[in-house]
Amino acid sequence: MGTITAPWKQLLLNALESNSHLKHSSYFQLATVGCNGRPSNRTLVFRGFQESSDKFHINTDNRTHKIEELKHCPFAEICWYFTDSWEQFRISGRVDVIDGSNPDNFKLQQREKSWFASSVKSRLQYLGPNPGLPRISEHQSEEEVRLDPSIGPVAAFCLLVLDPDQVDYLNLKNNERVKFISTLDMNGVKNWTSERINP
Amino acid sequence: MGTITAPWKQLLLNALESNSHLKHSSYFQLATVGCNGRPSNRTLVFRGFQESSDKFHINTDNRTHKIEELKHCPFAEICWYFTDSWEQFRISGRVDVIDGSNPDNFKLQQREKSWFASSVKSRLQYLGPNPGLPRISEHQSEEEVRLDPSIGPVAAFCLLVLDPDQVDYLNLKNNERVKFISTLDMNGVKNWTSERINP
Numbered sequence: 268m269g270t271i272t273a274p275w276k277q278l279l280l281n282a283l284e285s286n287s288h289l290k291h292s293s294y295f296q297l298a299t300v301g302c303n304g305r306p307s308n309r310t311l312v313f314r315g316f317q318e319s320s321d322k323f324h325i326n327t328d329n330r331t332h333k334i335e336e337l338k339h340c341p342f343a344e345i346c347w348y349f350t351d352s353w354e355q356f357r358i359s360g361r362v363d364v365i366d367g368s369n370p371d372n373f374k375l376q377q378r379e380k381s382w383f384a385s386s387v388k389s390r391l392q393y394l395g396p397n398p399g400l401p402r403i404s405e406h407q408s409e410e411e412v413r414l415d416p417s418i419g420p421v422a423a424f425c426l427l428v429l430d431p432d433q434v435d436y437l438n439l440k441n442n443e444r445v446k447f448i449s450t451l452d453m454n455g456v457k458n459w460t461s462e463r464i465n466p
Numbered sequence: 467m468g469t470i471t472a473p474w475k476q477l478l479l480n481a482l483e484s485n486s487h488l489k490h491s492s493y494f495q496l497a498t499v500g501c502n503g504r505p506s507n508r509t510l511v512f513r514g515f516q517e518s519s520d521k522f523h524i525n526t527d528n529r530t531h532k533i534e535e536l537k538h539c540p541f542a543e544i545c546w547y548f549t550d551s552w553e554q555f556r557i558s559g560r561v562d563v564i565d566g567s568n569p570d571n572f573k574l575q576q577r578e579k580s581w582f583a584s585s586v587k588s589r590l591q592y593l594g595p596n597p598g599l600p601r602i603s604e605h606q607s608e609e610e611v612r613l614d615p616s617i618g619p620v621a622a623f624c625l626l627v628l629d630p631d632q633v634d635y636l637n638l639k640n641n642e643r644v645k646f647i648s649t650l651d652m653n654g655v656k657n658w659t660s661e662r663i664n665p
Binding site: 304462 | 541542543598643663665
């Protein structure tokens with residue numbers, strides 16, 4: 268279960284490979300629906316796939332708006348444009364928000380792994396002031412905060428796991444577009460079908 | 467009215483200038499809310515500001531899902547990441563969908579201007595098969611379709627005008643973040659306030 272590779276995954280791995288010389292190739296835009304019903308959109312960093320699956324890992328701060336948005340409406344769409352190969356992936360799915368209070372041990376382990384996989388510098392931002400709130404101190408810098416590298420995830424650290432159910436692939440070089448749609452069979456296994464559509 | 471420059475506009479013009487050597491610097495991601503309540507997200511091309519205003523122009527095909535989505539929920543958020551200067555603009559606002567049936571003459575003129583401002587090659591795509599529908603012909607190419615360059619906008623051509631009411635600016639090089647919020651005064655004139663917030 269979950270070990271069958273999704274047919275779009277190889278396309279995405281190829282795009283990551285052919286754009287890997289660009290720092291921003293691991294950045295994508297994640298759209299969610301705000302509590303007021305209006306869309307939100309921000310750039311986030313791809314942290315890899317969950318082992319033997321097609322689920323996307325994203326690290327984020329528990330104190331940002333997207334957390335309450337995802338609790339209100341758990342659906343999101345990634346738009347990932349690769350600037351060198353001119354490929355776009357629109358990846359739609361449900362997002363699981365995993366913070367330190369999660370009752371599932373496997374999920375807590377995933378969160379801990381993701382914490383230790385990120386650099387100490389990026390861990391430091393979770394100790395900073397509340398993102399999005401008015402800036403009070405002019406002089407506080409990240410460097411003033413110390414963090415023991417052996418310490419596990421802090422309270423603000425949150426792992427998002429996006430489980431895709433639809434992928435729209437567009438290649439602007441050859442003008443090809445393919446839509447991948449998943450269905451769950453009676454055993455809860457995801458089955459993907461694909462169709463070429465007009466660009 | 468509308469001639470007072472929004473305070474974030476110069477920041478955006480500077481970003482466009484400093485990233486202008488990159489073809490993709492005019493591409494951004496537009497999030498909308500689908501009719502099923504789930505978010506949608508896709509890459510689009512910035513076609514400039516409406517004269518003496520802070521409204522964004524986007525060209526699109528009337529036959530795409532985003533049209534019905536915007537008729538259902540007219541709000542959208544642009545996420546625009548500049549890969550060379552490491553700046554992000556999140557621009558939230560209301561979108562006016564202008565197709566050939568619009569009763570407003572000024573809007574129809576804007577649509578016509580935007581049609582003639584785009585290349586003949588990009589106009590041709592509006593004569594192609596319905597975007598998103600299954601690809602029937604393997605061999606049809608854009609080159610087979612002819613288009614008289616003096617002919618005005620075809621039925622499928624649609625101008626989107628996004629009128630922003632909130633802009634969130636983030637600079638990843640100096641870690642500065644500023645939130646711009648607009649309010650309408652008694653005469654319907656937009657007034658912008660800004661505040662530095664934590665990144």
